[in-house]
Structure formats: structure tokens, C-alpha cells
Amino acid sequence: MSDATKMTGGCMCGAVRYETTGDSFGVNHCHCESCRKHNGAAVVTLAGFKADQVVFSGDKRKIYESSPGVGRAFCGKCGTPLTWEGDGGDLGPIFELHISTFDKPGLLVPTAHAFYPERIPWFDIADNLPRYKGFADDKPPLQQGPVSDGLPSA
Ligand SMILES: [Zn+2]
Ligand SMILES: [Zn+2]
Numbered sequence: 808m809s810d811a812t813k814m815t816g817g818c819m820c821g822a823v824r825y826e827t828t829g830d831s832f833g834v835n836h837c838h839c840e841s842c843r844k845h846n847g848a849a850v851v852t853l854a855g856f857k858a859d860q861v862v863f864s865g866d867k868r869k870i871y872e873s874s875p876g877v878g879r880a881f882c883g884k885c886g887t888p889l890t891w892e893g894d895g896g897d898l899g900p901i902f903e904l905h906i907s908t909f910d911k912p913g914l915l916v917p918t919a920h921a922f923y924p925e926r927i928p929w930f931d932i933a934d935n936l937p938r939y940k941g942f943a944d945d946k947p948p949l950q951q952g953p954v955s956d957g958l959p960s961a
Pocket of ligand 1 (some may be wrong): 818819821823854882883884886887924946
């Protein structure tokens with residue numbers, strides 16, 4: 808693969824770095840409570856890669872096992888949440904990298920909302936992406952944007 812397919816990222820302090828090769832298999836917003844807890848965020852955007860597409864360097868990332876077989880990694884120095892990692896089913900082992908840890912997150916464009924019903928109620932969404940009850944590959948989506956759940960109609 809050419810270097811054009813490589814992307815880099817890392818934690819806030821720079822101790823943990825990573826490089827990805829090739830395309831992400833999926834970039835999604837996740838509204839699930841576990842992702843929100845791990846990141847301290849209202850919504851978390853993740854870019855998925857097969858494990859062999861990701862190489863870490865620098866400090867070894869710390870891993871919190873949030874459920875059996877599921878790791879949520881972070882930097883032991885600055886605490887930046889870095890990944891959801893575990894079994895990706897047909898994809899084998901995967902890393903879901905938190906988008907804001909990429910050096911150029913704008914290159915990765917989300918295509919769906921996962922776990923839409925778990926979102927914080929005041930979090931209204933006005934984009935055109937499909938919203939799924941669970942993982943973004945569940946079919947069909949609950950609804951397609953833009954749909955307002957509470958905003959005054961235009
Ligand atoms: Zn760090
Ligand atoms: Zn999630």
C-alpha cells in the first residue's frame with residue numbers, strides 16, 4: 808500500500824502513537840452509554856480498522872476490560888481514551904479508534920449513528936445520516952435524517 812493510505816494519531820501528551828494502513832471499514836457516531844462513559848463525552852465517533860491495519864508505537868497503551876473480551880485503551884500518562892478493541896466478528900480482531908485522536912480527523916467522515924436510542928435526550932441531531940438501534944450494520948435503520956425529535960419545525 809502507498810503512504811497515501813496511512814494515517815497517524817495518538818494521545819494528547821504524545822506518549823502513545825499509532826499508524827493505520829488502508830481504509831477504515833466504518834466511521835460511526837456511537838451514542839452508547841459505555842462509549843460515553845469511557846470518553847466523558849456526549850457522543851463518541853469511532854473509526855474501525857482490522858487489527859493488522861494498526862501499529863502502535865511509544866508507550867504501551869493501558870487497557871481497561873469493560874466487558875469480557877472488550878478492551879478500552881487509554882494513555883497511562885495523560886489519560887486520553889484511545890480505542891475500543893476486541894472481536895469484530897467476521898472482521899476478526901479490530902480496533903475502533905476514537906476519531907479525535909487522529910492527527911487529521913477531518914479525513915474520516917462518519918456515515919451513521921449507532922445506538923441512537925441511548926443518546927442523551929437533549930442531544931438532537933440534524934444531519935442526514937441513518938440512525939441505528941444498535942451497531943451501525945444492523946438493518947434497517949430506525950430512521951434517516953434529518954429528523955427532529957424536539958426542534959421547532961422550520
Ligand atoms: Zn498521553
Ligand atoms: Zn459505543
